[in-house]
Amino acid sequence: MDNLNTFQRAARKVKEVTLPTPLVESPAFGRSTGNRVFLKPENMQRTGAYKVRGAYYKISTLTEEERERGLITASAGNHAQGVARAAKQYGVRAVVVMPETTPPIKISRTEALGAEVVLHGSVFDEAFAHAQQLAAEQGLTMVHPFDDVDVACGQGSVAMEIFEELPEVDIILVPIGGGGLASGVSTAAKLMNPEVKVIGVEPEGAACMKASLEAGEVVALPGASTIADGTAVLEPGHKVFPYIQKNLDGIITVPDEELIPAFLDMVENHKMVVENSGLLTVAALSHLPAEGKNVVAILSGGNMDVITMSNVVQLGLIARGRIFTVSIMLPDRPGGLVQVSQIVAEHSGNVIRLNHNQFATVNRNAAVELRVTIEAFDAQHKERIIEALREAGLDVREVEASL
Incomplete structure (x- = not known):
């Protein structure tokens, strides 16, 4: 090399x-x-990743006898698809051992390319140890995902x-x-x-x-x-x-x-x-x-599977202050919710969730809790909205946001 x-x-x-x-x-x-x-x-x-490069080049350097014995590898997903794609190109069998934690999209795409998927272990190293065992038992040719020149x-x-x-x-x-x-x-x-x-x-x-x-x-x-x-x-x-x-x-x-x-x-x-x-x-x-x-x-x-994608998007919006939740203690009387909504609207915020809890305190006449999840442009915009609520005399504190 x-x-x-x-x-x-x-x-x-x-x-x-x-x-x-x-x-x-x-x-x-x-x-x-x-x-x-x-x-x-x-x-x-x-295949959604660079891994097909190394897998295909490696398989091209094997002898016909090594390929005909069938190929085996271990992978968290991307190398799996690379080997499956390359094996399909050469018309040979491919077995892929993947950790049980592998995202479903990577498993289904590997199988769609014709590979036999075996789930084993929680991390790559455990999957690889099992792949080595199967290679010895079945005489398969190992295509290592990274430790191969x-x-x-x-x-x-x-x-x-x-x-x-x-x-x-x-x-x-x-x-x-x-x-x-x-x-x-x-x-x-x-x-x-x-x-x-x-x-x-x-x-x-x-x-x-x-x-x-x-x-x-x-x-x-x-x-x-x-x-x-x-x-x-x-x-x-x-x-x-x-x-x-x-x-x-x-x-x-x-x-x-x-x-x-x-x-x-x-x-x-x-x-x-x-x-x-x-x-x-x-x-x-x-x-x-x-x-x-x-x-x-x-x-x-x-x-990336859709569920993971959704989770990352939500966490990203929260981390950047574009989605946030505040807890506001209000007297339980008409007009309180209207006041909050009006302040948020005047500052270009968008209310996406409301939760009205009458049991946050023993004396609900004194105060009930209103939890409001709000969409903002960025962290600075979020702080302006919170400050406006406090300037109106409201008891406001930021709490963990959720969607």
Whole structure:
């Protein structure tokens, strides 16, 4: 994987199964970060993620006998679809072991591509151990999701395409789970231009690569807790780790809370659905110094189920103050509700839920509780509405919002 010709060969091969994903410049992120920001939308691939690149290239390097035995892998979802798509292309059997926590959309799409899905364990590492057992029992050929040099070469085709479009790229942000994408992208990028900076981005609750780099060797986390399920890996790949050590310029860790507003930004500014692992690089943009650099954020996938999407949207609106709830104590007499509604309307707020609780106090004649959920433009608008209610002499306190 130290040879540029290898990456060029892989880039040509993966074009047989990938869609073009041209860079998308983001003026909105550019204004907010002080850099020129481009997005590499791998969420727009047929399988909804970049993983088909590494899977297809790896399977193309296997012998006919290795393919005919049948393929097996473990995956939280995106690599599963990549292997299923590649196996279908070659007309061979594919078995995919997925964690029981995998979003339903990833399971159904993997099965729709013809793969046999086995659910096992709560995290990737448990699923992979079961896949190894099945491979030994059934003689299947393992296609590792990240700890394989050929797989990493296929993923490195992402970097080749970035340089084709933007030779003057200064910084590439790449999500990290086990390290397959990061090792391929960073190695290919350094071969193209040793001066380019490649920075990995991990979820705070599953930062196994950061821990390994700090230790100087691969280490395993005791557990992982993150909504970025595609990067919830306990231990990075041993085979790709040396390439990470050599070519990655740093790691940014992102808390789950930052992924929620990042989802809203992508939907509102670019009309794109990006899954939580793919949003890591978007959230990381605000962690870079504002230096007017050409920055590319790789959006690794977009396979998010509708229920998760709905939850993230609601949490994002609440986090940004666009939906909030206040508790107002009012005397139980006519006109109180009208007064509140009028103040909210005068300040361009929109009431979306009311809850009138007559049993909040022992003496309801003295006061009853009115809980009002309100839609605002932003956090500043929310504060203006709350202040107006208080200026009217109302007993107002903000409480946990819900939709």
